[in-house]
Amino acid sequence: MRDVTIGQYYPSNSIVHRADPRFKLVIMLMFLVMVFFCDSFFSFGFLTFFVILTIALSRVPPLKVLKGLKMIIIVVIITTVLMMIFYTDGDGKPLAEWGIFHIYLNGIYASIKLAWRLMLLVLMPTLLTLTSTPTELCDGLESLLSPLKKLRFPVHELALIMSIALRLVPTLIEETDKIMNAQKARGAKFESKNPFKKIKAMLPVLIPLFVSSFRRADDLADAMDSRCYRGAKGRTRMNKLHFHVGDVLAVLLWSAVFVCILFLNYNWLGWEFIAVLGV
Amino acid sequence: MALLEFKNVDYSYPSGDDDFVRALASASLAVDRGEFVALVGCNGSGKSTLARLANGLITPDGGEVLVDGKPTSDKSALYDIRRKIGVVFQNPDNQMVTTVVEDDIAFGPENLGLPPTEIRERVDWALDCVGMREYAKSGPFRLSGGQKQRIAIAGVLAIKPELMILDEATGMLDPEGRREVMNVVKRLNRDEGRAVVMITHFMEEAAEADRIIILDRGEIVADGGRGLFKTPEVFTRAGLDLPLPVRLSVALRARGIEVGTPLDADEFVAATLAAISAEPIPPQAADACAKPENVLTDDVPQADGEGDAETEAENGGEDEP
Numbered sequence: 001m002r003d004v005t006i007g008q009y010y011p012s013n014s015i016v017h018r019a020d021p022r023f024k025l026v027i028m029l030m031f032l033v034m035v036f037f038c039d040s041f042f043s044f045g046f047l048t049f050f051v052i053l054t055i056a057l058s059r060v061p062p063l064k065v066l067k068g069l070k071m072i073i074i075v076v077i078i079t080t081v082l083m084m085i086f087y088t089d090g091d092g093k094p095l096a097e098w099g100i101f102h103i104y105l106n107g108i109y110a111s112i113k114l115a116w117r118l119m120l121l122v123l124m125p126t127l128l129t130l131t132s133t134p135t136e137l138c139d140g141l142e143s144l145l146s147p148l149k150k151l152r153f154p155v156h157e158l159a160l161i162m163s164i165a166l167r168l169v170p171t172l173i174e175e176t177d178k179i180m181n182a183q184k185a186r187g188a189k190f191e192s193k194n195p196f197k198k199i200k201a202m203l204p205v206l207i208p209l210f211v212s213s214f215r216r217a218d219d220l221a222d223a224m225d226s227r228c229y230r231g232a233k234g235r236t237r238m239n240k241l242h243f244h245v246g247d248v249l250a251v252l253l254w255s256a257v258f259v260c261i262l263f264l265n266y267n268w269l270g271w272e273f274i275a276v277l278g279v
Numbered sequence: 280m281a282l283l284e285f286k287n288v289d290y291s292y293p294s295g296d297d298d299f300v301r302a303l304a305s306a307s308l309a310v311d312r313g314e315f316v317a318l319v320g321c322n323g324s325g326k327s328t329l330a331r332l333a334n335g336l337i338t339p340d341g342g343e344v345l346v347d348g349k350p351t352s353d354k355s356a357l358y359d360i361r362r363k364i365g366v367v368f369q370n371p372d373n374q375m376v377t378t379v380v381e382d383d384i385a386f387g388p389e390n391l392g393l394p395p396t397e398i399r400e401r402v403d404w405a406l407d408c409v410g411m412r413e414y415a416k417s418g419p420f421r422l423s424g425g426q427k428q429r430i431a432i433a434g435v436l437a438i439k440p441e442l443m444i445l446d447e448a449t450g451m452l453d454p455e456g457r458r459e460v461m462n463v464v465k466r467l468n469r470d471e472g473r474a475v476v477m478i479t480h481f482m483e484e485a486a487e488a489d490r491i492i493i494l495d496r497g498e499i500v501a502d503g504g505r506g507l508f509k510t511p512e513v514f515t516r517a518g519l520d521l522p523l524p525v526r527l528s529v530a531l532r533a534r535g536i537e538v539g540t541p542l543d544a545d546e547f548v549a550a551t552l553a554a555i556s557a558e559p560i561p562p563q564a565a566d567a568c569a570k571p572e573n574v575l576t577d578d579v580p581q582a583d584g585e586g587d588a589e590t591e592a593e594n595g596g597e598d599e600p
Contacts, residue, residue, distance in 0.1 A: 135379055160376075167378045170420050219373035222336055226366045227387040228358060228438060234392040238385040238399055 008064075010130045015246060016058035017131045021140030023247040027254045028128055034258050035120050041109075043264040044116050050257050051123055060130050068126030069119055076115050083111035134166045143241055156232035164220070172213065179208050280348050281309035282442055282474060283333055283364060289341035290328055302328040304497040305342065310476060312441060315468045317485035318478045320494030321518040326478045329494070330446040333476075334364040362391065365440030369447040371427035372419075380422075380430055381406070381415040387438040405433040408471070409463050425456025429463060436467070442474040443467070449479065461487065482514070482522040486542040493517050508540045 011017075016024075038044050055065050069076075087107030094102040132140075142159035149155050180190065183204050190201050288306045291299040302325045310316055320326050331337045332344050335351035346363055349356040368374055377383045381402050388398040406412045409429040419427055428448055435443060445464065449457040461484055468475045477488060485491055486505065493501040495517035501507055507514075508525050515521070521529070524547035528538045531551065538554045541547035 133379070135377060135382055163377050167375060171372055216373050219368065219370060220376070222331070223368055223374035224376060224386075225336060226334055226361060226368075227434060228361045228390040229386070230358060230390065235389055236392050236395060236398065237389055238382070238395055238402065240395055 008126075008129055009133050010060045010064060012059050012131075014057060014059040014131070016054060016127075019131075019250060020241055020243040020247045021132050021136040022143050022241060023243060023251055024128055024132060025137070025140050025144060027251060028124060030254055030258055031124050032121065034261050035117055037258075037261050037265050038113075038117065038120075039265050041113070043261050044113065044120075046264070047120065047257065047261065048116075050254070051120065051127075054124075055127060058127060058131050060127065064130060065123060065127055068122055072118060072122050076118050079118070080111045080115045083114050084108060087111065135163065138163045138166070139237075139239070139241060156235070168216070171216070172209070175212060176205060176209055179205050179212075281345075282312050282347060283310040283476075284345040285309070285329075285332070285342070286345065287342035288332060288339040288344060290325075290332060290337065290339050292328075301497050303332070303339075306494075306497070306499050307342075308492060308499060308502060310442060310474060312474050313468075313472050314474045315465075315487075315489045316474075316476045316492060317488035317490070318476055318492045318494065319480060319482070319485045319514075319517075319519055321480065323496070324494040324517070325497045326494055327446055330366055330444045330476075330478055333444055334361050334366050336366075361440075362438060363441045364444065365435035365438055365442070366444045366446060367428075367432050367435050367448045369450045371424070371431040371451075374431045374434065375419050375427075378418055380411070380417055380419060383419070383430065384434045384437050387434055391438065401437045401439070405437040408436055408467065409433045423456065424452045425459040428452060428456065428460050432460065432463060440473070442476065444476045444478065446478045447480070448477075449481065449484065457481070457484070480519070482520050482525075483543075486522045486525075493519070505540075505542060508542065 034047060038047055055062055084103055084107050085101040087104055087110055088102070089104040089106045092104050092106055094104050096103045128137075138159050141162070142155055145153070145155045145158070180188075184190070188201060188204060190198070192198050192201060285306050285308045288303055289301070290303040291301045294300045306325070306329065318326055318329065328337070332339055332351070333346075335344070335346075335357045338344075338352045344351045346356075346360040349360060351357065351360055375383050376386050384402045384405050385398050388401045393401070402415075403412070406415055409432055411426060411429050411433060414422065414426065414430075419430060422430065428451075432443075432445070432448065443464075445460075449460050452460065464475055464477060465487065467473050475488075477484060479485055486508065488505075490504055491501070491507050492499060493507075493513060500517055501513045508521070511521050511525060511529055520526075522542060524541045524543060527547060528540060528550070531538050531554075536551070536554050538547070538550040541550045
C-alpha cells in the first residue's frame with residue numbers, strides 16, 4: 001500500500017516508457033473513445049492487436065498488465081451474466097429459457113463484446129500507469145491543460161494539489177495504521193461484523209486523522225513558504241517535457257487505428273468489406 | 280550590517296479566548312555571514328518561534344526582525360528574505376512536496392524562476408552536498424529518517440540561502456541519523472561558508488558550534504563562544520543538560536582534579552590523562568577511587584597505568600581550553 005506514490009510503475013527504458021506523457025494521455029483519451037465505437041468482433045480484434053503490440057513494445061511482463069484486470073473481474077462476470085440472461089432479441093429464437101431468463105445467440109455475442117470492451121477499457125490505463133510515474137502524468141496533464149490558463153483556470157494549482165495529494169497518500173495510510181494501533185491498545189475493536197458498528201469504530205480513528213492532517217497541512221505550507229513558493233508566478237520547471245518524432249508517429253498511428261475503427265463501424269464508402277471476419 | 284538581526288523582539292501566541300502566552304520577550308541578537316551558532320533552550324523557551332520570526336513566517340508583536348537591513352514586516356521583501364534565510368523544520372515528512380527526491384529538491388529553485396539547466400546543476404550540487412546523489416530518483420518513503428532529513432536540508436540548500444536555520448532538524452533522528460546531519464551541517468559551514476543557526480536541545484551538538492545562544496522562557500540569557508561551558512551554571516539554570524565530557528570534568532573538579540572544559544571524548548581523555556600524570560592524585564580523589572561502586576573514577580587509574588607513554592606524547596600537543 002505504501003507504494004501508491006510510485007503507483008505501480010514498472011521501471012524500464014522501453015519506447016513506451018520514454019514517450020512524452022502528454023502524448024500518452026492524448027492516445028489514452030483517443031483509445032477510450034475508440035473502444036466505444038467498436039461494434040464488430042473484427043474491430044475488437046483489430047484494436048486488441050494494437051493493444052498487444054503496445055504491451056509488447058513496453059517490455060512490461062504481460063502478466064503484470066493482466067493483473068490490472070483482477071479488480072474488475074467480478075464486475076465483468078456479473079455484467080456479462082446479466083447481459084446474457086436478460087438480452088432480448090425480437091427476431092431470433094431463444095436457445096434456452098427459464099422463466100424470465102432466456103439466452104439468445106445474439107445475447108451471447110453481445111455479452112462477450114461487453115466483457116471484451118470492459119477489459120480493453122482497463123488494460124490501457126493500467127499500461128499507462130505501469131509505464132509512467134505519477135509525476136510524469138501530473139506534468140503531462142498540467143501541460144495539456146495549460147491553454148485553459150487563459151480562461152483563468154488554475155492549472156498550476158490543480159497540478160500541485162494532485163502532486164501533493166499523491167505524495168501524502170502513503171503518509172496518511174501510515175498515520176491511519178498508527179492511530180488504529182493506538183486505539184486498539186486502548187481496547188477499541190475494529191473487527192466487528194456489523195457494518196454500523198464498524199463505521200462507529202472508525203470514528204475515533206478519523207477524528208485524530210483529520211486533526212493531524214490539518215497540522216501537516218500547516219507544516220507543509222510553512223515549508224513551502226520558506227522555500228520561496230509564491231504560486232505559479234515566475235515559476236520555472238526543471239524537467240521541461242520534450243516530445244520526439246516517435247511520439248508524433250505514435251499519435252498518428254493511433255489516429256489511423258481510430259479512423260479504421262470508424263470505417264468499420266459506419267461502413268463509410270462501403271469499406272466494410274475489410275471486415276470479412278466481422279460477425 | 281548583520282545578516283540577521285533581532286531588535287527587542289516580543290512575540291506572544293494566543294491561547295484560550297483572551298489569553299496570551301509570551302514566547303519571546305525583548306530578544307535581541309545578530310548573526311553574521313559565515314557564523315555557526317547553536318541556539319539552545321528547553322521546550323517552550325521560544326526557539327522555534329525565533330526560527331519562524333527569522334524568515335517572516337510570523338511577524339513580531341514588538342521590536343523588529345531585520346534581514347540585511349530589511350524588516351520582515353514588509354510583505355514585499357519577504358521573497359528576498361526567504362532567499363537569504365532558509366529554514367529546515369523538524370519533521371522531514373511534512374516538508375516534501377513531491378514524490379521523487381530530485382523533484383522535491385528542485386521545488387525551491389523552480390520557485391526562484393531559474394532556467395532549467397541551472398536548476399539541474401543546483402539539484403545535483405545540493406544532492407552532492409548531503410551525499411545523497413544515488414537516491415535522486417527514489418521516492419522519499421524508502422529512505423531512513425536521517426536520509427529524509429538530509430533531503431530536506433538539500434531542498435533548502437538548493438535555494439542557496441546565506442543563512443540556514445535548522446529548527447530541531449535532528450530531533451526525530453537516531454544517533455546515526457544525527458551524526459549524518461551534523462556532518463553535513465558542519466561541512467556546509469566550513470566549506471561553503473554558509474552561516475548556520477542550529478536549534479537543538481542536544482548539548483553534544485551545541486558543543487560543536489562556534490557560538491552558543493541560550494534561551495530561557497523567551498529570554499536570551501547567554502550568548503557567547505564555547506567558553507560558556509566554563510560556567511556550567513548558565514546551562515543548568517536554563518534547565519539544560521551539559522555535554523557528557525563537561526559533566527565529567529565538573530565531577531572531577533569536585534574531587535580536586537582540574538581538567539579544564541573538554542568538549543568531546545578525545546579531548547576529555549587527553550586532558551584527564553594529562554592532569555593525572557602531571558600531578559600526584561590528591562588524597563580526596565584517591566579516596567573516591569577506592570570506593571568500588573564508583574565506576575567512573577574506577578576506570579581512570581587503570582587508564583593511567585597502561586598509558587604512561589601515550590600520556591607523555593599527548594602532553595606535548597595538548598592545549599587546554
